[in-house]
Amino acid sequence: MRRIQDQRLSQFHQTLTYGSISVTFCNDYERHPHNTGCSGMATPSLTASTHTSVADPKPRLDKKPSLVTVIIFFAVLAMGLLFTAYSLMHDMHEMGAQLTTWTPFLLLGVALLIALGFEFVNGFHDTANAVATVIYTNSLPPHFAVVWSGFFNFLGVLLSSGAVAFGIIALLPVELILQVGSSAGFAMIFALLIAAILWNLGTWWLGLPASSSHTLIGSIIGVGVANALMHGRDGTSGVDWSQAIKIGYALLLSPLIGFAFAAMLLLALRAFVKNRALYKAPKGDTPPPWWIRGMLIATCTGVSFAHGSNDGQKGMGLIMLILVGTLPMAYALNRTMPAEQSLQFAAVAEVTQVALVKSAPQPLSGDPRPILSTYVRTKEPTAELVPALAALAGQIGEEVKGYGSLAKVPAEAVGNVRNDMYLSSETIRLMDKGKVGNFDADTQGKLQLFKQQIDNSTRFIPLWVKIAVAIALGLGTMVGWKRIVVTVGEKIGKTHLTYAQGASAEMVAMLTIGAADMYGLPVSTTHVLSSGVAGTMVANGGGLQMRTIRNLAMAWVLTLPAAILLSGSLYWLFTQLF
Incomplete structure (x- = not known):
């Protein structure tokens, strides 16, 4: 019953x-x-809702970080700021710098905070691309993924070479580099950094993966053009266009490489690897098989490390420019160079002068610096160019030999010695690129050795600068990443990201950024990875969400002119205020 x-x-x-x-x-x-x-x-x-048997494939990104994580974040931030301040004070004390007025040090503090702020914004703006694939394939939990990425960004910055840092500086107007400690020099630094930060924050707020590298290059060009126009010159004369074009090619080709190679890698995987699990979308919150998970985590780690190594250098280069302008006695010359190496440098300068005099025996009357400055700015050689370079090389050799080592150069002479070295190095670089001088192999070899000695004396980055930038970039990775992650993970393709798609996009991004770092070229992590995801969607037949693609294309097209206009306007404004 x-x-x-x-x-x-x-x-x-x-x-x-x-x-x-x-x-x-x-x-x-x-x-x-x-x-x-x-x-x-x-x-x-x-x-x-739909049937209970179907799990939501989207990862949960709304989970708040724990209180312990927040405490650790702010503790690391405070320690980083204190470490930066201590390192500055220590270097000033070692050089015997006397505090006579607070104004330059306040400007230094503000400039450093803005530069580190740029790297912080770069962290959550760009690194979100690196973690999107591991999050949307359930390879790592979201918050653990961003901490993991932040740590390897930190390592990437610490182990970077510095080549990209000084490649960025080469884009700046030579007269502002030589007078970076002046009001115009500070106006340049503030304008290009604030313009880059504003544009990056704007595109982040809209959820658009725009390129921080693209933005910074545009800001530098804007300052150069504005500076030239304000001095009554042609706007194009304020930028080293050969270097800008070289960097422009890298920024232009990198997304095309990301799209094409990620698509080809996915097709190759489908042809040679027949494991069906690799080409499936995640089921609910279930993580992928261990070998797929390991591959995705490894590629995410590689992209994070490469991003830190490449993008972190841009901030380091600008920070060194700030330090050279405000504390030249401590940072204009590499005072850690041994005395024996300094004397070798002086000997190389003397033999270089002799070789140049043999190539152009006509004597130079007057100061060689205006001749070299004009050549570096205009790229137009004159008959006095080689004699001027010979004269300045001889003066540098005599100065270094007279002081005995770079550590003994007096504070009042440091700025002039560095400017002489910078002019000589840039002149040799441009002459070599333009095939100016028609030197024999022996003279050309001595010129390159002389340039190498100059670069060793002036192009250095203290460890504390690397650590400060690494902390800023690493902490920035852990903030504000959700907007960009959602765009990359959900809004580029019409279908959910598969394991093979995520691994292909990350692998191509890791190799592309790593190769660019080896050659000293700044590339966009954003462009390479987002275009790689798009390439895998096309190769997989899933299709693209054209609205997002149009927005990405608009951000890519508008970033350069917007940054140029914004930084140029800010530079004009700051020169009126300072």
């Missing part, structure tokens, strides 16, 4: 599904204390 009653009652307890709405009925019997599955008689339950 009880069995018949249960069967009849079960007929009243059923779920009727209409599209995305399910209606559940129950009766009075089910209100029995031992049956808690229903709470009312014949009560319809409306649920705006």
Whole structure:
């Protein structure tokens, strides 16, 4: 009797599904204390969801970080700021710098905070691209993924070479580099950094993966053009266009490389690797098989490390420019160079002068510096160019030999010695690139050795600068990453990201950024990875969300002119205020 009653009652307890709405009925019997599955008689339950057997494939990004994580974040931030301040004070004390006025040090502090702020914004703006694939394939939990990425960004900065840092500086107007400690020099630094930060924050707020590298290059060009126009020259004369074009090619080709090679890598995987699990989208919150998970984590790690190594250098180069302008006695010359190496440098300068005099025996009357400055700015050689370079090389050799080592150069002479070295190095670089001089192999070899000695004396980055930038970039990785992650993970393709797609996009991004770092070229992590994801979507036949692609293309097209206009306008404004 009880069995018949249960069967009849079960007929009243059923779920009727209409599209995305399910209606559940129950009766009075089910209100029995031992049956808690229903709470009312014949009560319809409306649920705006699909069948319970289908899990939501999207990762949960709304989980708040724990209190311990927040405390650690702010503790590391405070320690980083204190470490930076201590390192500055220590270097000033070692050089015997006397504090006579607070103004330059306040400017230094503000400039350093802005430069580190640029790297912080760069962290959450660009590094979100690196973690999007591991998050959307359930390879790592979201918050653990960003901490993991931040740590390897930190390592990438610490182990970077510095080549990209000084490649960025080469884009700046030579007269502002030589007078970086002046009001115009500070106006340049503030304008290009603030313009880059504003544009990066704007595109981040809109969820657009725009390029921080693209933005910074545009800001530098804007300052150069504005500086030239304000001095009554042609706007194009304020930028080293050969270097800008070289960097422009890297920024232009990197997304095309990301798209094409990621697509080809995915097709190659499908042709040679027949494991079906690799080409499936994640099921709910289930992580992928261990070998796929390991591959995705490894590529994410590689992209994070390469991003830190490449993008972190841009901030380091600008920070060194700030330090040279405000504290030349401590940072204009590499005072850690041994005395024996300094004397070798002086000897190389002397033999270089002799070789140049043989190539152009006509004597130079007057100061060689204006001749070299004009050549570096205009790239137009004159008959006096080689004699001027010979004269300045001889003066540098005499100065270094007279002081005995770079550590003994007096504070009042440091700025002039560095400027002489910078002019000589840039002149040799441009002459070599333009095939100016028609030197024999012996003279050309001595010139390159002389340039190498100059670069060793002036192009250095203290360890504390690397650590400060690494902390800023690493901490920035852990803030504000969700907007960009959602765009890359959900809004580029029409289908969910598969394991093979994520691994292909990350692998190509890691190799492209790593190669660019080896050659000293700044490339965009954003462009390479987002275009790589798009390439895998096309290769997989899943299609693209054209609205997002149009927005990405608009951000890519508008970033350069917007940054140029913004930084140029800010530079003009700051020169009026300072």
